[in-house]
Amino acid sequence: MLMRAKLSGTDVRTGGIALHKLQKRYGSAMAVDDVSLSISPGEFISLLGPSGSGKTTTLMMIAGFELPDSGQVLLDGNDITHLPPHRRELGVIFQNYALFPHMTVAENVAYPLRMRRMAKPEVETRVRRVLDQVHLGALASRRPHQMSGGQQQRVAIARALVFDPPVLLLDEPLGALDKKLREHLRGEIKTLHKEVGKTMIYVTHDQDEALAMSDRVAVMHEGRIRQVSAPEDIYRRPADLFVAGFVGEVNFIPAKLLSGIAYGPAGEKLPAAPWPDADRDATVCVRPEHLRLHAKASAAEGVQGHIVGRTFIGDATILEFRADSGLQLTSKVLNISVETTPQIGAACVASWAATDATILTE
Numbered sequence: 001m002l003m004r005a006k007l008s009g010t011d012v013r014t015g016g017i018a019l020h021k022l023q024k025r026y027g028s029a030m031a032v033d034d035v036s037l038s039i040s041p042g043e044f045i046s047l048l049g050p051s052g053s054g055k056t057t058t059l060m061m062i063a064g065f066e067l068p069d070s071g072q073v074l075l076d077g078n079d080i081t082h083l084p085p086h087r088r089e090l091g092v093i094f095q096n097y098a099l100f101p102h103m104t105v106a107e108n109v110a111y112p113l114r115m116r117r118m119a120k121p122e123v124e125t126r127v128r129r130v131l132d133q134v135h136l137g138a139l140a141s142r143r144p145h146q147m148s149g150g151q152q153q154r155v156a157i158a159r160a161l162v163f164d165p166p167v168l169l170l171d172e173p174l175g176a177l178d179k180k181l182r183e184h185l186r187g188e189i190k191t192l193h194k195e196v197g198k199t200m201i202y203v204t205h206d207q208d209e210a211l212a213m214s215d216r217v218a219v220m221h222e223g224r225i226r227q228v229s230a231p232e233d234i235y236r237r238p239a240d241l242f243v244a245g246f247v248g249e250v251n252f253i254p255a256k257l258l259s260g261i262a263y264g265p266a267g268e269k270l271p272a273a274p275w276p277d278a279d280r281d282a283t284v285c286v287r288p289e290h291l292r293l294h295a296k297a298s299a300a301e302g303v304q305g306h307i308v309g310r311t312f313i314g315d316a317t318i319l320e321f322r323a324d325s326g327l328q329l330t331s332k333v334l335n336i337s338v339e340t341t342p343q344i345g346a347a348c349v350a351s352w353a354a355t356d357a358t359i360l361t362e
């Protein structure tokens with residue numbers, strides 16, 4: 001029987017995490033600022049943000065390696081804010097694997113169980129099972145230096161899983177690997193998540209990774225969570241200019257909202273859903289794949305200008321467009337048919353479906 005940390009209150013460990021107004025300051029810098037987040041048992045959530053946005057600090061406060069200045073961390077409703085890391089029993093996986101070089105794969109994975117003084121036969125059973133889960137059964141007697149980076153990271157994952165923690169915390173676990181291997185392993189981690197059903201909190205600055213893997217993404221900036229939502233919502237309905245610009249490519253069009261209608265820099269009417277509130281300045285956000293460039297005669301609503309750049313990138317062509325107002329916009333056209341895209345110099349109207357525009361007013 002596995003020894004469990006005795007937490008106050010209920011001892012049912014389903015892996016629900018709640019962060020309540022977490023705050024952490026280093027000197028005068030606010031690393032984490034008023035972070036509140038509720039994570040359901042079994043959820044895969046990513047903390048996504050640029051370097052220095054507070055992702056690792058947040059994760060380390062959940063793991064217990066950092067103490068918040070204020071706020072609480074709850075595990076299944078129990079306050080664990082001040083519990084030392086080993087008593088939280090959360091699995092932690094770092095970017096640099098942190099394997100013991102002198103131990104074999106099996107010994108590395110067995111280590112957390114031996115620390116818990118588990119009986120040998122039980123240790124062997126568990127190590128075998130978890131190594132099979134990460135497809136490393138055949139390499140159990142290798143040492144870390146005899147393995148690839150991807151294999152070493154799988155050992156680290158196995159070691160974090162072996163004591164059956166309710167929650168896995170992963171800090172840029174694929175950051176040190178090349179692009180192809182990263183894409184392969186993110187599929188494996190996702191499959192593993194489905195198999196083991198554990199809560200996973202995954203730190204990354206890679207938006208593709210966050211969108212592809214997560215049930216929800218929390219976008220962080222300067223210590224704060226700017227938006228937490230399903231990947232599609234984050235991309236289609238960004239809450240603010242930072243999220244719109246950080247996740248995916250976007251055109252920002254300065255606009256005025258007058259009597260419910262959005263007008264562009266040259267006073268042109270911009271396709272957008274009717275604005276229900278008072279007149280004000282705003283930004284209309286349009287993704288490049290939604291921006292269409294039509295020959296001038298055939299278009300109605302939109303921005304007038306001409307093509308100034310054209311780059312063929314294989315599956316798509318990227319068109320640079322300069323509006324008569326001087327505004328520069330980008331359009332991405334998938335090369336689905338042989339139909340030719342407009343050439344440099346062609347006069348065009350840029351437009352998009354009203355439903356594909358997001359109006360932001362910060």
Ligand SMILES: Nc1ncnc2c1ncn2[C@@H]1O[C@H](COP(=O)(O)OP(=O)(O)OP(=O)(O)O)[C@@H](O)[C@H]1O
Nearest residue numbers: 026029031049050051052053054055056057058205
């Ligand atoms: N031990 C520390 N001492 C002083 N400042 C720190 C310490 N750890 C983090 N910081 C600062 O806190 C802020 C948040 O850092 P954190 O490591 O959480 O960012 P991050 O989002 O994980 O970034 P990255 O993507 O680069 O890993 C940064 O400004 C960082 O310089």
Ligand SMILES: [Mg+2]
Nearest residue numbers: 055056057171
């Ligand atoms: Mg970090």
